[in-house]
Amino acid sequence: MTDTPPRLGLRGISKRFPGVLANDDVSFDVAPGEIHALLGENGAGKSTLVKMIYGIMQPDAGTIAWNGQQVTIANPKAARKLGIGMVFQHFSLFEALTVLENIALGMDAKIPQRELEGKIREVMTRYGLKLEPSRQVSTLSVGERQRIEIVRALLLNPTLLIMDEPTSVLTPQEVEQLFVVLRQLAKDGCSILYISHKLHEIKALCDTATILRGGKLVDTCDPKVETSRSMAEKMIGGNLKTIQKPADRAFGKERFVVNELSMAGAGHFGVALKDISFSVRAGEIFGIAGVAGNGQTALLLALSGEETTHDAQAITIDGEPLGQLNAKARRLKGLASVPEERNGHASVPDFTLSDNSVLTGRDRLGLSVSGFLRPRAARKYTGEVIDAFAVKATGSEAMAGSLSGGNLQKYIMGREILQKPGVLVVGQPTWGVDAGAAAAIHQALVDLAAAGSAIVVISQDLDELLSLCDTLAVINEGRLSKPMKVSEADIEEIGLLMGGIHGDAEATRQAEEVHHHAA
Amino acid sequence: MSIEVLILTIITIVGISTPILLAGLGELVVEKAGVLNLGVEGMMLIGAIAGFATTVITGSPWLGMIGAAAAGALAALLFGFLVLALNSNQVATGLALTIFGTGLSSLIGLSFQGRIVAPFGSIFPPALSRDPFLKVLFGYSPIVYFALIMVVLVTWFLKSTRGGLILRAVGENDLSAHSIGYSVVGVRYAAIAFGGAMAGIGGAYFSLVITPMWAERMTAGRGWIALALVVFASWRAPRLLVGAYFFGLLMWLELYAKGGGLNGLPIIPAIPSQFWAAMPYLMTVVVLALISVRDRAGSNAPACLGKPFLTSN
Structure with missing residues (x-):
């Protein structure tokens, strides 16, 4: 050699x-x-x-x-x-x-x-x-x-x-x-x-x-x-921070319930959602795993209110029906969401951070009153987000597009979390974010849950979901598997559920059987 | 309608379709490479005056056509330099090229007003080209046949050659083509120059074949119809041929409705000519709507169309 x-x-x-x-x-x-x-x-x-x-x-x-x-x-x-x-x-x-x-x-x-x-x-x-x-x-x-x-x-x-x-x-x-x-x-x-x-x-x-x-x-x-x-x-280059998650947390009552939600796919490549049901309790972090393109995008749009459904009872928060409400109305009811695309969907790159804060916080935080903006309040709130989440930016007047991916994501998560939503739905919270920022985002989600919010995390990163979530379900071709406790989850089984993508219905069925026996 | 009138009608339609077929074919190649050049009308006018001027000076309409192609390509390369080297906005630059072409052609045309040139002769013997029936096949200007040959060549190039594959790849995903090692900018310059040359020939068709003389703004908006035609044909060269003749029919109906009892036929007063003038655009919108109902793969639109090519390094 x-x-x-x-x-x-x-x-x-x-x-x-x-x-x-x-x-x-x-x-x-x-x-x-x-x-x-x-x-x-x-x-x-x-x-x-x-x-x-x-x-x-x-x-x-x-x-x-x-x-x-x-x-x-x-x-x-x-x-x-x-x-x-x-x-x-x-x-x-x-x-x-x-x-x-x-x-x-x-x-x-x-x-x-x-x-x-x-x-x-x-x-x-x-x-x-x-x-x-x-x-x-x-x-x-x-x-x-x-x-x-x-x-x-x-x-x-x-x-x-x-x-x-x-x-x-x-x-x-x-x-x-x-x-x-x-x-x-x-x-x-x-x-x-x-x-x-x-x-x-x-x-x-x-x-x-x-x-x-x-x-x-x-x-x-x-x-x-x-x-x-x-x-x-x-x-x-330092000691790895593990997520501080209190063991054996007790969950509160059911806060966020999705009941037989079905929806046609958006666009031509969109995957339709079929009979999606799950519930998230106060203090619980609910993860949705799956390979890209299995309906995650449609589900996020359906939960956030960008797409509404005719069935008002399909989505409820604290018993209140949300199905027919748009994103603005859902925010007022306490449901905040973070889409996976941070540049252009979750934020406007050419807007300042404080203008971006107005976009999702205008009603809940009163950043806009009878059609007029309150720039000072927006700057103050943005400053709080920057401080609380250690966002590296030149200030609240920095352009969103000038931030690095990790810092922008920290800002976006912070912007929603500081609004103290009752329910937070997040897509790909740490996509392309470095490990330090990812740890900070994970910790913030855990802390929000500990304060009594119900959280839904949709991610393709299985490692992330396994370390972050309390409960996990797998989405495949627009269908959601039965939820399982993360502490009892079997990686083999999750893999089989995720792999149904190649039209392998047999594997999906097998996986569900495995789950059945395990349960 | 008698058979003679029908033949005359066909010849007229083929004639008025040829400029948009030529310019559209050029623009199709440009758009397949991912560049949107809205300056077709301007390049056609530059081609029209350049072709006319060259013919006046040299006496040869063939040299005129070559001059028109060269001038069109040159104007297109100016556009190419702005959008490829300086990354200017393609839409704004294309519109500017049209305004520039209109002005420049008028300026140069001042000294050629009222001049008349010898038209193209037929490439076929009079027995064929003057025959009352056979002229429906042989009675056209050589440029009409050139356009048809180009349809075949462009189709073959895009579909079956490596160069065509690379061109489509550049229009579909410029960053990937770059990372594999193809010259995105080089391919786009070549496509833009080809598009300009074809638009130039299409423009010269007005000043050397249809009239043949120079008049300001003589292309009369056909550059815009050529642009619509590319979309109408959903970026496929064979469909572009069908679409060009279909648009030709609509343009003929416009002329027909405008009056004069074209070809001795009675005027249909019920439908104003403006309706037919709007039809190519309306049809394009209808096609666009139909495409968006079907999936994107069917639309065939190049994914990078109109986007600037920016690499990180």
Whole structure:
């Protein structure tokens, strides 16, 4: 092993953007056939680093060696020529094109369509990746889309495959399938650079882990030896705060009841909601898990009041019917909501923070009186939110769009929480937010519940729901599973419920049976 | 309606459809690459005067057409520089291009007013092109056949070539195309230049084939109809051909209703010409509504249409 040069050797890589040093003197090696984790919080510089390895950006300083030879990777084409393949976190797919066309676009050599199709089938059978080449991408599930990216990368016979947060949108079963593929690739001699912040995955999959924090390399370690906690602390650079949740909390009376809520899907890709029923008690945090695109968006719109239903009794708060009320009226009744898209839906990027406060607080907080704004009251309230939630902003007059994702999310959550809503419905509360901000948001939700509010959290991040919620249900194709206590939840069962997406009704039925027996 | 009148009508409709077919085909390629150029009318006028001027100077309508294409492409590249290099707003810049083209063509046209040029000869022998019946197939200007060939070429290019696939990819998801390693800006410049050249030829069709002489604003808003036509055809070249002739029929009905007892037919006074003039736009709105009822995949609209391309680095 010692006399073979590393597949990839980075020495002193630095990259500066206006105002930030994204990578600061980063050096590490990736050996042939090694699965190497690149670990770090959002903004630690992982993406910038791999963009330089893949030739999308150029380092300001430092060298890249490929099999012992120093190289300059001018563009992605040059990277692919060397044998570097990449699977992006946000898929670089073309919705309106077919699987085959998408793959053809990623190929540098011009290959006749039939020959390409043959090669695709060969790669698919070798690694057990199922795909239909003539399908249009817009009709595929997220897991299938990722398979296109993987096939596209594998067709070039890469000797280094970069995977940027590949599991963030997959079900536990899909993750297992992916790991089987990756392990086989590594066995065939392909090195894998695996970017993630999910520590248990890294422990399960990777041989080595390089940890970045604030653009600097903090440690290169063996994840099989480290604990998740020790790696997380290196990643965050301090002691990890665990959520302070009083054990054995008693819940109050039912505050928020959804009773057989059905609704047609919004738009053409919208999923219809079918007979959704659940209830949330005072002090309870109710989680709704599921793979993206299974009706979460429709459910959030239905609960917030952006979409109303004819059945007034379908949604009630403290016994009062809300079904026919719009979002404004529901807010007055004490139901606040935070949509998942923070830039443009939960806030207006080109408005100041205090104007954004007026948008959801105008009635409950009296920020607008007989049609006139009360800017001073709005500024005061926004200042309180900024202080209470440690939002990094230049003040209440900062533009919402100028805040980082984590800070904007803290502001949005704070804006709703300080209104002391009886019921809070939140979508993806920590999507793309760094671990520090995520912990603060989680703690705020727990504290709000402890004060007697009922909280609904809709998220695709199962880890988040398991650590945050008291009760959990899974949404799949617009149907909600039976709620289960998180303390008694079985991850296998949740995975099966989530995985119903591929039309696998059998698995869903099985999972429900498992649940039945367990209950 | 006698057969002679029918043939004359068909020839008229094909004739008035050709400019919007040419300009629409160019704009279709531009929009497929994700750029919305609302300057079609302006580029057509620039093409019209450039083609006319070149023909007056050289005496050859063929060179005139080449001049029109070059001038249209040049005007389009000015637009391209503004929206691609300076990231200006595509809608505002396109409208400005139309205003600019209208003014510039009027200015240059001052010294060409009243001049007359020799029209295109037929590319077919008189036995075919003058035959009272066969002229329905052979009696057109060469540009009409050029437009038809271009429909086939554009269809084939977009559907079956790698270049076409890359162009569609750039219009569908510019950031992804960039990250794979394609030059988004380069592809868009090329598409914009092609669109300008086609609009220029479409404009010169007015000054070299239909009249043939120069008159201010002689394209009379057909650039806007070409824009509507692209949407009407839901960004598909074969449908654009059908749509162009359908819009041609509507434009012919407008002329017909306006009066003069076109082709010796009686006027239908009940329907005013303004109704027919509005029809292409109304039909486009109807098509848009129909598209939005169906799913997005069916609409075929490029996902990046009109959005500026901004990379983080």
